[in-house]
Structures are given as structure tokens and as C-alpha cells.
Amino acid sequence: MRAMTNPRAITRLVIHCSASPNGRPVSIAEIDAWHKARGFHRAPAAVLRWNPTLKHIGYHFVIGVDGATSTGRSEGEIGAHVVGANINSLGLCMVGTDSFTPAQWLALRNQVGALIEFLPEMEVVGHRDLSPDKNGDGRITSDEWLKRCPGFDVAAWLANGMRPETAHVLDAT
Ligand SMILES: [Zn+2]
Numbered sequence: 001m002r003a004m005t006n007p008r009a010i011t012r013l014v015i016h017c018s019a020s021p022n023g024r025p026v027s028i029a030e031i032d033a034w035h036k037a038r039g040f041h042r043a044p045a046a047v048l049r050w051n052p053t054l055k056h057i058g059y060h061f062v063i064g065v066d067g068a069t070s071t072g073r074s075e076g077e078i079g080a081h082v083v084g085a086n087i088n089s090l091g092l093c094m095v096g097t098d099s100f101t102p103a104q105w106l107a108l109r110n111q112v113g114a115l116i117e118f119l120p121e122m123e124v125v126g127h128r129d130l131s132p133d134k135n136g137d138g139r140i141t142s143d144e145w146l147k148r149c150p151g152f153d154v155a156a157w158l159a160n161g162m163r164p165e166t167a168h169v170l171d172a173t
Contacts, residue, residue: 009088012085012090012122013092013122014126016082016093016127017096022170023170026064028062029053032053035056035057035080040058040080046077050071058091059093060077060091062093063104067101069111075090085130090115098148099151099168100164100168126149128150151168153165
């Protein structure tokens with residue numbers, strides 16, 4: 001990725017999934033169309049400067065089933081991917097629901113590693129981890145998740161040296 005400054009005090013990377021069938025390719029243009037249907041809009045000036053064919057997408061990065069990482073919004077743009085927490089975050093989407101190809105896992109590790117190099121203080125979380133803590137115990141437990149997104153435990157993945165649990169790895173065959 002290109003050198004970046006931290007123009008809007010990014011403190012968090014939020015990992016999402018596309019909630020499409022595991023292993024089925026989805027292009028970033030399709031995600032842009034989904035986000036158009038949901039009424040998301042990038043600022044016109046930002047569209048002119050970066051990825052002008054993607055006028056709606058809410059994410060900053062999308063990792064396809066082939067492991068290719070595409071960019072959506074630029075890091076300097078506020079995304080549209082998590083209610084109430086877009087201003088200081090980046091949004092990354094894994095194509096699939098809860099099981100991803102080995103190439104995707106490798107790309108995720110590379111992308112998150114590169115982002116952490118530029119923003120070492122950044123917190124890396126899953127979308128579901130930002131659900132409201134209903135019982136106020138300081139932990140977001142599965143009964144409190146508003147969504148299952150991104151379909152895996154980001155904290156466990158980080159704690160395991162960015163290695164996925166086997167149950168979340170799609171067979172390469
Ligand atoms: Zn999400």
C-alpha cells in the first residue's frame with residue numbers, strides 16, 4: 001500500500017464479511033451496487049480523486065475469494081460500514097460469510113499487518129464486536145451481537161498470530 005499519514009485520526013480497523021456464499025466470487029463493483037441500493041454515497045470530490053467508478057462503496061478494502069485486495073474509499077475518507085463508528089475507522093470486507101479461502105486469509109494478514117505498520121496504535125475488531133454491551137459487563141458476548149459479521153472471532157485470530165481456525169478455512173479443492 002502507499003505511504004499514508006493519518007489525516008482523520010484513525011483509531012480502529014473494522015473487519016466485515018460480505019454475507020454472500022462462502023467461496024463465491026463477488027467483485028468490488030457488485031459491492032458498490034449493493035451499497036448504492038442501501039443509499040450510501042461517497043463525496044463527489046473524493047470520487048474524482050480516488051476510484052472514480054465506485055461512487056457508493058462504504059468499505060476501504062475488499063478481499064476477494066482469490067485473495068486479491070481491492071480498494072474502495074481512500075483511507076482519508078470516512079467510510080460507511082458500521083453504525084456510529086465510521087468517523088475514526090477503516091472498514092475492510094472479506095468476501096464470504098464465515099469461511100474464507102487460504103488466499104483470503106493470507107491477504108487479510110498482509111493487509112492488516114501493513115496497516116498496523118502505519119498505524120501501530122490502531123485497534124483491530126470485527127463488526128460484531130461493536131455491538132452495544134447490553135449488560136454492561138465490558139465484554140461483547142454472542143447474545144449481544146447485532147450481526148454475526150464478520151463470521152469469525154477477530155480477537156482470537158489476532159491472538160493466534162493472525163492464523164485462522166480450521167473451521168473458517170475453505171478447502172482449496
Ligand atoms: Zn459488517
